[in-house]
Amino acid sequence: MKLLLTLLLCLSSSVQAASWLTWPTVGSATLRWGPFDVYFSVLRTPAGRYExxxxxxxxxxxxxxxITTDELVKATQDQWQAMQIAVPATQQQRWLAELGTIWPTVQNGSQLTFVADASGGRFYYRPQPDRAVVPIGxxxxGAFRDAFLAIWLSPATQYPALRQQLTGGAAL
Known part of the structure; x- marks a missing residue:
């Protein structure tokens, strides 16, 4: 009985974790670095539009x-520095340290998703398209949520064309 309850709890968490997959796509974009495609990103909201x-x-x-865990964390740090995110350096270092413990080394086909809500957010990981989505960390x-999403969604992003594609051309 205990095993059955544990299994049901895990299945319930997986279903809740993947609820964003049913949301309409706002926009999508591919990051290219020189001749290399690095990732394909998708923004979703329940209404299918960005605000x-x-x-x-x-x-x-x-x-x-x-991309190794260390490379992902370093890229996040570099983006925050380039954007001059208004968060104390000590707080950024704590966040980066935590990301270093939860983010995996990703492979071709891996997916990391950040699901943001009014109070903050959390990460989900799918190692390959044929595998289940699982919460990580x-x-x-809310401060982390804003700083993390700013990399892609802020008007101050280092990648304005990607932002425009992700937000469906939204100016806000």
Whole structure:
């Protein structure tokens, strides 16, 4: 009986974790670095349109090549520095350390999704398209949510063309 309850709880968590998959796509974009495709990203919302600071939102990154955990964390740090995110360096370092413990090395076909809501958000991981989506790590607060999503969705992003594609051309 205990095993059955545990199994049901796990299945319930997987179903809840994947609910964003039924949301309409707002937009999608591919990040290219030189001749290489790095990832394909998709933004989803329940209404299928982007509004800044309107929750929930799900940003999925579908990787097209292997990237180590350290490279993912370093790229996040580099983006925050380039954008001059208004978060104390000590807080950024705590977040980066936590990301280093929960993010896997991704492969071609791996997917990381950040599902954001009014109070923060959390990450989900799918190792390959034929595998289940699983939550990774704990919940992050609203300050992290805003800093993380800013990499792709802020008007100050280093990749304005990707932002425009992801947001469906939304100016907000």
């Amino acid at each position: 800044a600071n309107r929750w929930p939102q799900a940003l999925s990154i579908n990787y097209l090549r292997e 704990g919940r992050f607060d």
